[in-house]
Amino acid sequence: MRLPVLAAAAMLALFPLSAAQAQAPDTPQTSAERIRADVTYLADDALEGRFAVSKGYLTAAAYVAETFQKLGLQSGGVEYPWFQLVPVSIPVGKASRTFRVPNVIGILPGSDPVLKDEYVVLSAHLDHIGMDNKPGDKVFNGAMDNAAGVATMLEAARTFVASGTRPKRSILFVALTAEELGLVGSEYLAKHPVVGKGRVVADVNLDMPILLYDFQDVVAFGAERSTLGPMVERAAASMGVALSPDPMPQEQLFVRSDHYSFVKAGVPSVFLVTGFKNGGEKAFRGFLKTHYHSVSDQIDLPFDWNAGAKFAQINYLIAREIADAAEAPRWYEGDTYGDRYAKNAAKAPKPAR
Numbered sequence: 281m282r283l284p285v286l287a288a289a290a291m292l293a294l295f296p297l298s299a300a301q302a303q304a305p306d307t308p309q310t311s312a313e314r315i316r317a318d319v320t321y322l323a324d325d326a327l328e329g330r331f332a333v334s335k336g337y338l339t340a341a342a343y344v345a346e347t348f349q350k351l352g353l354q355s356g357g358v359e360y361p362w363f364q365l366v367p368v369s370i371p372v373g374k375a376s377r378t379f380r381v382p383n384v385i386g387i388l389p390g391s392d393p394v395l396k397d398e399y400v401v402l403s404a405h406l407d408h409i410g411m412d413n414k415p416g417d418k419v420f421n422g423a424m425d426n427a428a429g430v431a432t433m434l435e436a437a438r439t440f441v442a443s444g445t446r447p448k449r450s451i452l453f454v455a456l457t458a459e460e461l462g463l464v465g466s467e468y469l470a471k472h473p474v475v476g477k478g479r480v481v482a483d484v485n486l487d488m489p490i491l492l493y494d495f496q497d498v499v500a501f502g503a504e505r506s507t508l509g510p511m512v513e514r515a516a517a518s519m520g521v522a523l524s525p526d527p528m529p530q531e532q533l534f535v536r537s538d539h540y541s542f543v544k545a546g547v548p549s550v551f552l553v554t555g556f557k558n559g560g561e562k563a564f565r566g567f568l569k570t571h572y573h574s575v576s577d578q579i580d581l582p583f584d585w586n587a588g589a590k591f592a593q594i595n596y597l598i599a600r601e602i603a604d605a606a607e608a609p610r611w612y613e614g615d616t617y618g619d620r621y622a623k624n625a626a627k628a629p630k631p632a633r
């Protein structure tokens with residue numbers, strides 16, 4: 281129900297705008313409840329741990345496609361609506377067999393007559409590692425890894441639609457397959473972009489945000505390598521969230537998730553995780569030690585769903601800013617990855633700190 285205008289005005293006077301709302305008045309609020317619902321569905325035992333080549337994975341893929349459809353996105357599918365089929369080889373006995381399993385792709389077309397031909401990818405891997413045959417709980421539900429990332433991507437898509445203002449560039453929302461088998465789905469999409477060669481200008485990847493505490497900072501892998509950095513910093517700052525340096529460089533996280541496939545295709549990319557402040561270090565290290573790729577990565581972990589909503593909001597704001605910026609992101613001059621994988625692309629001077 282809508283409030284009458286006068287009553288709404290009176291209430292606004294009673295409840296001053298938060299910093300985030302003051303910065304971006306047309307940004308709809310992301311919903312902790314919807315994120316909880318998505319993670320609950322995707323991490324259910326019925327989905328059998330979403331191994332890329334499994335019935336459970338296809339059920340998850342259908343759920344994402346249905347969500348895209350309900351939002352009114354356009355299908356980015358190739359062989360089937362919403363689906364780009366990716367060849368995935370798995371060992372069967374002593375041999376190996378190749379199956380074709382879907383990346384699920386929805387498109388929000390941009391509003392600018394020229395910039396709409398450029399695409400910002402918002403990606404999250406949908407697969408996990410399936411089931412084991414030990415006694416007891418057999419299902420690797422992958423609630424954090426990566427139902428949480430997919431739920432974040434879906435909530436960002438809802439936020440774009442709810443904003444009522446289409447971005448200037450188009451957005452490609454993608455639930456990727458076979459990350460756990462070696463970034464297979466993202467590598468395939470980066471090599472076979474469904475929107476034509478050279479049109480993807482950035483990837484914002486979501487993988488295993490640790491949604492167990494009210495995070496106060498984020499780590500943005502790749503942010504220091506391209507003009508995406510200042511955009512990430514502005515988006516986080518508008519939510520009162522700090523940008524922190526990589527606290528675990530030995531984990532090599534920059535090369536361990538799907539954005540790296542886009543990096544290898546020359547595309548400036550960024551990948552955020554929740555930071556170490558406000559109990560984050562304990563939560564992060566505890567998760568890696570006890571629950572990562574374990575059957576206990578499931579819905580009964582003490583999720584902070586408001587942290588999920590906040591994380592979705594930051595990633596929405598980042599994608600929004602990239603999509604609306606006058607210029608497409610550029611690698612910084614002298615960056616190792618930009619020089620290696622985007623040799624001929626125009627670079628930007630790295631701002632002095």
Ligand SMILES: [Zn+2]
Pocket residue numbers: 425460573
């Ligand atoms: Zn994983």
